[in-house]
Amino acid sequence: MARRTLIAGNWKMNGLGADGVALARDVAAGASKVAAELLVCPPATLLARVAAALAGSAVNAGGQDCHGKAGGAHTGDVSAEMLADAGATYVILGHSERRTDHGESDAMVRAKAEAAWRAGLAAIVCIGETLAEREAGRTLGVLETQLKGSVPAGATAARLVIAYEPVWAIGTGKTPTTAEVDAAHRHIRSVLGGLMPGADAVRILYGGSMKPSNAGELLAIADVDGGLIGGASLKAADFLAIAAAAQR
Numbered sequence: 001m002a003r004r005t006l007i008a009g010n011w012k013m014n015g016l017g018a019d020g021v022a023l024a025r026d027v028a029a030g031a032s033k034v035a036a037e038l039l040v041c042p043p044a045t046l047l048a049r050v051a052a053a054l055a056g057s058a059v060n061a062g063g064q065d066c067h068g069k070a071g072g073a074h075t076g077d078v079s080a081e082m083l084a085d086a087g088a089t090y091v092i093l094g095h096s097e098r099r100t101d102h103g104e105s106d107a108m109v110r111a112k113a114e115a116a117w118r119a120g121l122a123a124i125v126c127i128g129e130t131l132a133e134r135e136a137g138r139t140l141g142v143l144e145t146q147l148k149g150s151v152p153a154g155a156t157a158a159r160l161v162i163a164y165e166p167v168w169a170i171g172t173g174k175t176p177t178t179a180e181v182d183a184a185h186r187h188i189r190s191v192l193g194g195l196m197p198g199a200d201a202v203r204i205l206y207g208g209s210m211k212p213s214n215a216g217e218l219l220a221i222a223d224v225d226g227g228l229i230g231g232a233s234l235k236a237a238d239f240l241a242i243a244a245a246a247q248r
């Protein structure tokens with residue numbers, strides 16, 4: 001099954017006006033040189049400006065979270081419809097920072113994925129084990145539980161992307177071995193196979209300290225279909241170098 005590599009930049013809570021727009025423009029300027037699909041996910045405050053800067057380019061824009069409801073009395077929240085209105089085509093959901101900082105459960109992530117689909121967005125559902133869970137030998141079980149709890153019925157490869165992010169690898173410079181990433185991604189695809197038809201076509205991204213120097217090795221793993229990039233997505237040259245390391 002041919003799956004087009006997706007290299008997604010999660011800017012997290014970084015980026016102010018002119019610099020964010022310039023970063024998006026620099027990514028767009030290099031997009032034609034890479035085969036991979038590119039996505040940037042700026043903070044909500046910048047989404048409309050970044051999407052406008054990317055208009056006409058091959059680079060997509062996405063949100064970093066959404067509420068489950070389309071609208072209403074939810075101070076400080078942003079709906080999937082609002083993200084789509086601002087120019088998003090994707091939304092990251094259930095990132096470990098959201099699960100930790102905002103107590104997001106699998107059930108909440110599932111509701112958000114349903115909201116994303118309602119608004120016409122593709123959902124990037126994040127899962128991953130903590131260091132304690134890995135050291136206890138529970139990694140694959142944790143991933144299975146998170147997947148079964150977070151992925152709604154009705155998933156298709158067009159509207160679902162999974163991001164495997166070991167919590168202990170995020171922003172630490174540490175990464176699992178290629179064998180560990182391989183085992184995790186194979187397991188994720190196997191579990192997805194029990195949840196939906198067409199699981200072979202779903203893209204499974206790796207995230208956690210991916211950078212130009214290790215991207216080639218990680219992206220060469222058979223079931224790694226791209227990357228969810230944090231720190232290295234804040235420099236266009238690094239982000240594009242990661243994308244250039246992808247072979248498909």
Ligand SMILES: O=C[C@H](O)COP(=O)(O)O
Binds near residue numbers: 169170210228231
């Ligand atoms: O969403 C991105 C991940 O949390 C990875 O972040 P990082 O590349 O800074 O480790």
